[in-house]
Amino acid sequence: MSIFTTLGHKHLYRIQDTKKLSMGKEVLKFEPNEVFVPVVDPGSSKPIQLNVSIGDLVKEGQVIGTCEKGTPVFAPVSGKIVREETMFHAGLGRNVRHFAIENDKKHQKVEPLEVLDLKASAEQIVERMKESGLSGQGGAGFPTYIKYLGALEKNIDTILINGVECEPFLTTDHEAMLLHKDELIHGIEFMMKAAGAKDAYIVYKKGYPDLDECYKDIESINPSIHVAHVKNVYPAGWERFIVKAVLKRTYDKLPAEAHTIVNNVTTAILLARAMNGEVETHKVITVSGSGVSNPSNVDVPIYTRAVDIVEFLGGYVGESVSVSFGGPMCSRGVMDDKAVILPYYNGLTILPRMTLNTLPCLRCGACTDHCPVGLQPVEIKDAYQAKDSDRMMALTPWHCIGCGLCSYICPSKIDVNDFVKKAKLMTSIKLKQLEAQKKEGKK
Amino acid sequence: MNLAVNPAPYVRSKNSTLKIMLMLLGGLALVWLAAIIYYFIAGNVEDGLFAILNVVICVLTAMVTEILFFLPKTLKEYKENKEKVGNICLYLLKKEINSFGYITGIILALLLPVGMAWWQLVFTTIAAVAICKMLFGGFGYNIFNPAIFGRIFAQICFGSSFNYGHIEGIQEFEVFTGPTVLSNWAGEGWNTLTSFSNVSLFDLFIGNYRGTLGETFSLLIIVIGIAFVVLHVIDWRISCSYLLTCLLSAMLVGAVNGVSDFGTFILAQMLTGGILFGAVFCLTDPVTSPTSPLGKIIYGVFAGFITMLIRFMGSGAEGVAYSILFANMITPLIDMCFKGRTTDKLALKASITGGICTLLILVSCAYMGKVSSATPTYNSVVTEKSASVYNVKVTPFANQTEKDAPYVQIDMDVEVNASAKTVVSVTVNDTGAGGGYGDYFLGVVEEMSEYLGYRQDKGSHLKELSETYVKFEDPIPFATFRALDLQYYSSTNYTEFSKVPDTIKCGATYTVSGYMYGINRVLDYVEGK
Structure with a gap:
């Protein structure tokens, strides 16, 4: 109901165009x-x-x-x-x-691990997730096995496979879904087994005919795996968004409360490989943006330095660029391009430095209107600037998911998200103190 | 390689405050263009030039005032770092373009009537921009909408110049004076819709009547408003909740007072008094409105309620400006009330809003029940002065409070051709005391002229007309006319009057029908003899 609350998402401008930079190109090996x-x-x-x-x-x-x-x-x-x-x-x-x-x-190569097939028990699969060091490939790097620990008792009925990739520029999940369909299905089967789920949905955005073509026969391969679509908006790849869009369920803290587990497509593919004994040593990342000469998807060993990859692709364009690991919306720009690609990174976005003409806040409320968690970023910013901690606590900035939509949408080009993140840091310390006091009070 | 470390995100929306403001300026410019065209066609060249000049004066004054405010800091910056500032004039202009003083200027000019002197406009604009905007810290920090502040400032300081089409210094046009359609209507009682000031509903819709420079072009403003909502220049929640509240109030008043032509009454209520202009251009000013979606709805409802409260119960009919100022005042309160997330406790919040709305509606019912709904009844006394001349004293609004009765007593001598049972001449001895009757007087002249076969366009040749046909011996005390104007009405060259209907459709106020009533009673008297 967007009359009284917020829209919660936004059609980012030219989101498809940004993806075209690397989509469909041959994956280079470096x-x-x-x-x-x-x-x-x-x-x-x-x-x-x-x-x-x-x-x-x-x-x-x-x-x-x-x-x-x-x-x-x-x-x-x-x-x-x-x-x-x-x-x-x-x-x-x-x-x-x-x-x-x-x-x-x-x-x-070292001796591969023992090959496990679908006869393996749930415990064995979770153990393999742990020993292969599998972490969520969505960008946050949350260890996958933790999601599946004790999953059988949590009444999980559905696995959601997140292929939405709503960040502009990134195309690795899209490529992986096209190239490694069998491994993906295999990985999903293992996930369903580990969680005891009956159904699984592969979720991706509307408007990708190549994926539709590729996955139209999915139910004939495995009748319990289905395809679901979400709107082509940002942040449609957010866990809560997917759970709500596909299953019409909401939850407070973890998706397990809504009897579901959300995993990235690449995580599922890597799980299939891990069950086959291989561990993750190489990965495909999208190196894109107008700050790099030849934007494309590159297959690199993990822990390769960003600067080496950029040099391989022909170097930077322009004098001053911002380099961020991941998409341009969420990830923080690095001050040193000698940093390495970590196992859970899926992209490298290189854009020319922004010259922002920042004006005073218009108080238009566009940030409040678009916040997917329903925060009021403009009010949080005001409270932070006024150093009003009571008001900040009242505005609950700790719910922020850092999607960056508030800064994106701001017509006055204020770094609203930066203020919210600072307020989040300040209030979360206070929140912990309050919780500790409450506990002591109970004792 | 130089690595930038500004915070994420690294892609930004192409929309910008400057873009929003320029779109707003475009919409306002369209309204301005409509005003220029209207004043050139319906008025004369001077009217049209004033329509152009008013806006130019206000915009330039607003920009110069803001630049003067920027000057000290800019000079300091220039001393410290000459290269960064560069050309000081361009630097100041750039600052001004990003401070949007010109928007305040154009809105203010469109909120004022054409008849104001240049120094009045300059003074008003300086007050609006300097006091209401720059002293609070400039763009983004003001509490009140500066244009609305300026409009109220002008109304208080130069209210007597609010002549809506009257132009200072041009004698021939001084006769076209008087209050707006709305205040005229309010003065006459709300159920008199079909007979107010020569303006039809269609005129109200397309803007073919005089008001402030910009607020009359309803159709254009609606189109621009829809375009603005689509282009995200304004928030639809504010405009819609405001207009809906006004509509609901108008419907309640109509229903409670039992007006005969319900649909016309409601439409005319919505189209007059600048409600639409306020809803599209003033109330939606993001700086002075709340930020949360629900807050915006409450803000709109509150402003709508105050508008209609002032219109039906207050002393002046134009409540839009005051209501916007009131709503601006409660904006910080609304913002402070919204804690946490906008998605939290949605049912509770929605029901609170519903509760507030219901409460306002109930209060509306209570107050609007009091609005006068009685059709005025007339008392008249006819006395025979001579064989063909009869004196008649008419008291319109005889059924209203006693203190009104002498206020509008009309005293006139009617000369009758007894055989043909027609009126030969009318001499008005007294129009009744009180301000604001100048226009009614004109209404009389016009209405009478219609029955004399000399229907004229509004405002033109009135002097000639009144010289020829109607004699007013007693200058109207406290009326908006000056003695100078009245000296024209002295001739006694009359032609025949035929019997005129009591209720004159379109274009007559009740006071005018008072004259007609008196004339007809004389004719009845002669017939009865």
Whole structure:
């Protein structure tokens, strides 16, 4: 009901045109001379438990170390660990230690894991998700196995496979859906088994005839897998949006409350490979935007430096560009293009620097009108600028999903989303304190 | 390579504040163009030139005022960093273009009538821009809509110049004076719709009558409003909730007072008094309206309610400007009331809004029941002065309060040709005291002239007409006429009057029918003898 509340989404301008830059092009293959493996836990930024040291020879897919929670870190190429280097980490936003592996380009692989087929139990599948280090490929890198832990008790009835890819420029999921249909279906079957779900939906946007053609016979291959469409809007790829659009269900915190699990298409494909014994060492990423000479999809080993990929594609266009890992809407631009591609990144957007003519806030309410979680970004911004913490708490900025739509839509070109994120940071600290006080009060 | 680290997102909407404002300017310019065309066709060259000049004066004054406000800071910046500022004039102009003073100027000019002097316009614009906008911090920080503030400022300071088509210094046109269609109507009682001031419903719709410069062109404003909603220049919630509230109130008043022509009454209520102009151009000003969707609806409902409250119960019929100012005042309150997410507790919020609306409707019913609905009845006393001349004293509104009765007592001598039972001449001795009767007087002259076979276009040749046919011996006290104008009405060269109907369709006010009533009673008296 958008009379009293918000629209919640927006047809971004030329969203299809931006995708055309890389869509349908041949996937290029790039082998860098060196890759740089960060030896810290991407979640907690603590050093990982190392199995190797400098000077060792590693093989493709060899476990270099294990994170705090037991997720392994793999070597993406075969070669020698030549040195240790402190480099910028795009996920953590600061400089951390990396191991540089010299790529001998011989693709010496380690012994693959044991092949599991559909007879495997749910526990085995979840265990394999964990030991193959599978993380959500949507861009956030949430470990997949956590979604499936104890899934059988949560009454999951549907798996939603997210192929929406609503960010402008990115096309990797689209390419993967076209190229790896069998693996995708195989992965979905494993997911349904692991969660005990009866149905699965492959969700993608309307207006892709090639995908429609490719998936029209899906129900004849597996009658419990269906295709569902969502509107071609942003952020249609958001979990809540998909669950609401396809299943007409809402939830408070996790999709499991609505008896569903949402996974990216690439996650499903990687799961199928993991069950086959392969771990993720290479991935296809979209390198696009008007700041790069030859926008295309590139197959690279993970932990390749962004600058190497851009050089492979002919270098930057223009003097000043912004480089962001992922799409241009959500992901934060990096200040150092020597940062590496992490396993869960699906794109590299390079755009010329924006020159924004920022005007005072018009108070038009367009941000409030478009916020998909129904926040009032303009009010949050005002409260933040006035340092009014009570008002900020009343406006609940911690619900922000960081989609960037408020900044996008702002006619005065104010970085509204930046203010909301700052307010979110401030209030979430206070929120935790309040919750702690409540707990103490109960005791 | 230089890496930019401004915050995400890295793609931005192509829409911009400047674009929105330029579209708004385009819409306003269309209204301005319509006004120019109307004043050139319906008025004369001077009218048309004033329609052009008014806007030019207001826009230039607004821009110069804002530039003067920017000047000290710009000079300081220029001293510190000459290269950044560059050409100081261009820099100031650029600042002004992004401060949108010209929008305030054009809206203000369209909200004022053409008859104002240039210095009045300049003073009004300076007051609006300097006090209401720049002192609050410039664009984006003002609490009240500056154009509306300016309009009310002008109404208070230069209210006597609000002549709607009267042009200072041009004698021939001074006769066309008087209040607007709406206040005329309000003065006569709301159920007199079909007989107000020579203006038909179609005229109201296309804007073929005089009001403020821009607010009369209803059809054009509706079209522009729809285009603005489609182009996201204005928020439909504000305009729609405002117009719906006004419509509902008008319907209630119509129903409670039992007006005969319900549909016409409602349409005329919606088309007069600048409701549409306010709904499209003034109330929707984003700076002074709430930000949340529901807040916008409440804001519109509130403004609509105040508009109709002032119209039906207040002293002046034009409540739109005041209601917008009131609504601007409660905007921060509305914004503060909306906490959390707009999707939270939707049912509760919707029911609260519904509750407020219902409450307003109930209050409306209560107050609108009081609006006078009685058709005036006339008392008349006919006395025989001589064989062919009869004196008649008419008291219109005899059924209304006592204190009104002497206020509008008409005293006239009617000369009759007894054999042919027609009127030879009419001499008005007293039109009754009170301001605002100048137009009624003109109405009399016009109506009479119709029955004399000399139907003239409004406002033209009135002098000649009145000299020839009707004699007014007593200048009208406190009327908007000056003694100078009245000296023309002294001739006694009359032709024959035929019997005229009591209720004169289209173009007569009740006071005018008072004259007609008196004449007819004399004719009845002669017939009865």
